Amino acid sequence: MTRRAPEGDGAEQSAVTAADAQHWPNLVFQKLREFDVRHVTYVPDAGQTRLIELCHASREMEPTVLTTEEEGIGILAGAWLGGERGVLLMQSSGVGNCINVLSLAKVCSFPLLMIISMRGEWGEANPWQVPMGQIAAENLRLAGVIVYEVTEPAAAAPAVEAAARIAFNGGLMVAVLLSQRMLGAKLFKD
């Protein structure tokens, strides 16, 4: 059975990875603040619980819970029209919901920063998650989204920084995919 798998081989390196595994949401949150991200639109995912909590606790952030992920694309387009920046958080099952509405960001060159935690990708226990998880990255690329795949906690914040710069400077769609290799797979056990 696949479990959280630190990538390092030495004991010291494993310890560093374990610390980063705890800390990555704080570092990603910091990057969002550095890039003046205000609107945090999301459909919840367990892998991003801590990041979502940090955004709710921030006075500078405007969190919006969505009924379906593509609402976030519209809200962030509207926010950009009004001079503000945002991010869309979701799990990979939401990618399919977004496909047609991505044309809004594409045609108008709206910046679209997405952070997507993966399901159905690596050691998934629930077979119903696998079909969408396996095609999420490819679907995003087909739709014109730049995709950064992150498999280690320490790489999350640098990926978000790189994605934010490309998205906001270039009016481009960029998705950071957080692998189940770093988040762990939900095992359906108490």
Add this chain to the structure above:
Amino acid sequence: MKKPHELSRRSAVARILADRRDTLVVTGLGSPTYDCAAAGDHPLNFYLWGAMGSAVTVGLGLALAQPKRRVLVLTGDGEMLMGLGALATVAVKRPHNFALVVIDNEHYGETGMQRSHTAAGVDLAGIALACGFRWAATVKQAGELEEVMPILHTAEGPIVVVLKVSSDRDPLVLPPWDGALLKSRFRQGLLEVPLG
């Protein structure tokens, strides 16, 4: 047999926009976009030509980013039905500056005038109220529209007016459809520093 609605969508939209002052306008794809263009193109109109179901969410993001400006979303029944969840999201966010007009001809006008769910009685104003909109009305006559006009333009949001309009076709009046142009001219018209 149900009596057809008589209100003209073109004259209703022209009447609403005549009082817009500095309101920011977002339109849903299809006839609402043409109705708005027919009333006069404006840099602070953001026309959607696709992304069906997104008019309300674009308006919500704009309303949250520009709390001092009135935001008016004009869309159709078919477009609204595709994004009903957005009514719940708006209601939960409660933007005080957000007003929605659904131009409801009870048909899909772009695709051959097939009947929509509102023709079978689905009540969009009722749905919005149940979600938590502050106020909602369904308007069928020009006189009723006059009565709600001050509410539409000034009352605390989120509010919605459903206009039951004739399903007659109007001449096409097409605004620009270059999305990047529409975005940039809107930001130039609204923001002091539109770039970056």
